[in-house]
Amino acid sequence: MNGRNQTSVSEFLLLGFSDQPEQQKFLFGIFLWMYMVTIIGNLLIVLAIISDAHLHTPMYLFIANLSFSDVCFISTSIPKMLANIQRQNKAISYAECLTQMYFLFLFATMDNFILAMMAYDRYVAICFPLYYSTIMSPRFCLLIFLLAFLVAQFYSLLHTSLLTKLSFCGDNQISHIFCEIYALLTLSCSTTHLNEIIIYTLGTALFLSSLSFILVSYVHIISAVLKVPSVSGRWKAFSTCSSHLSVVILFYGTLVAVYLRPSSTHTVKDSVATVMYAVVTPMLNPFIYSLKNQDIKQALRRIINQTSTKMFCSSTEVSLSLGPKF
Template identity: 60%
Template sequence: MSGANQSSVSEFLLLWFSRQPQQQQQLLFGLFLSMYLVTVLGNLLIILATSTDSHLHTPMYFFLSNLSFVDVCFSSTTVPKMLANHILRSQSISFPECLTQMYFFTVFADMDNFLLAVMAYDRFVAVCHPLHYTTKMTPQLCALLVIGPWVTGILNALLHTLLMVRLSFCADNRIPHFFCDVSALLKLSCSDTHLNDMMIFTEGSLIVITPFSCILVSYICITCAVLRVPSTQGKWKAFSTCGSHLAVVSLFYGTIIAVYFNPSSHSSETDTVATMMYTVVTPMLNPFIYSLRNKDLKRALRNVMCGKRVST
């Protein structure tokens, strides 16, 4: 097969939104616009709170601010295009724009995976090695734990995008989704996609399974450490430091498992709804989950909204 892209398709049609009944489209537009605005506002407030309050200049909140930034970018990769197409009465997305959307979607999805694993490791050190927390979680290590995922995510997305560029798209350009998903594009290709499929099931799966395994191991160690705490109050205090992160992990990976590991979930409609959960709903809920029972973060958010800056 030629390495050059021989595509005769100059654009794709994103059909999911337009396939909904007209009245339902208006409702969905308002719903997605509201969710997107809440996502952006909520996560930007988290970033502002953690950066302006010196009491929150700790590894946990450093990773949280990075997660908030990634969540804003994650939603911005897909939702604005879907809303713009509805306003313009258009379904089209150009071939380069489609590949660009796929690239950034992969980058930010990978970053969510890795950052959740990094935050699990941070909670593991805080609970299992509290006396050595400051010496273990140094600024250099924290920076490395963020830069490493960025490099890995960018290279992984670049790999899958370059593999997609080499394919040919001959006739059908209809994508039954609200964004350019890798699997949807592969189904439209008239080229041999064996290499793409193999890389998704090997390298792509490794990108997801490795962080998830790290999270599981971290929480197994945390659970064992907490169970050794003699007092019930001590156990509850230790678990409460992990509750918000565990809720986000459950929401994010629960929907991914529902899409990719449930044999009965093969319809495009079901998969699209489940995909919306971890691409749109989860980034919106993260700020609420992390601030719900966190007194320090709630205080910092109040200071941000009141225009105060807290310093030591």
């Protein structure tokens, strides 16, 4: 194979979960509901953190960035799926597929790095509380965000550029709701060894290094917390980490189950696991943080109360303006 793009397939077919019209309607409804819950939930978290000056700390800014990244991540795949079901057309063009793949890698990698940043933030806050503001300075936070974004960009562009070198000259059916990397590799009539090597080496290094960093951080956190004399103090310290740990388990558990094994072993059933990390995880994240974090709960209540008050005042003004005039 030469270095030129030998692609002869102009589009792919996203088969999804079912071809039955009744099931298609159900899938459209459930995925639309999940998408709306994800968008509203995550944007409320972002709005609550931005609008409350008390939440302008590194920990909450990391949460806001994770929520924003989740909004972008799920918006990369679900709207296209819903549009295809509505039009009863499973097609996605070659260019759209590569674009979707690029952004999926970008935001998944960003989620990976943000979770590692959040673990480091909790480590510094619990193990070095007196130096927290010095270590987690705005300049340092901006620097690590920029570095994470650049690495995520490089990783996404690398995968996308390697995919453009592959030939797709036969089957174009993808048994997923979006363009999934392993599904594309199995469809290629070119050798995919280099693509798989990148996934198993660089991909594993990026994601497992972040996971290892998180685990090491929590080993130090647990060690420091166990030295706290009061039970209430230990419980308070652990409670600040429980939300993050829940998200870490959900994110990495599904990710490892799908991607840390050869592409030849993947089956249609893996599309369910893919939906878990691509759809369910972004949807559950805002609930995990809002239910377990009192500060975010209070900020959300203030937003809801302010919105209700404004709506009540607006409706009252309209009623008065439309009332009888003497």
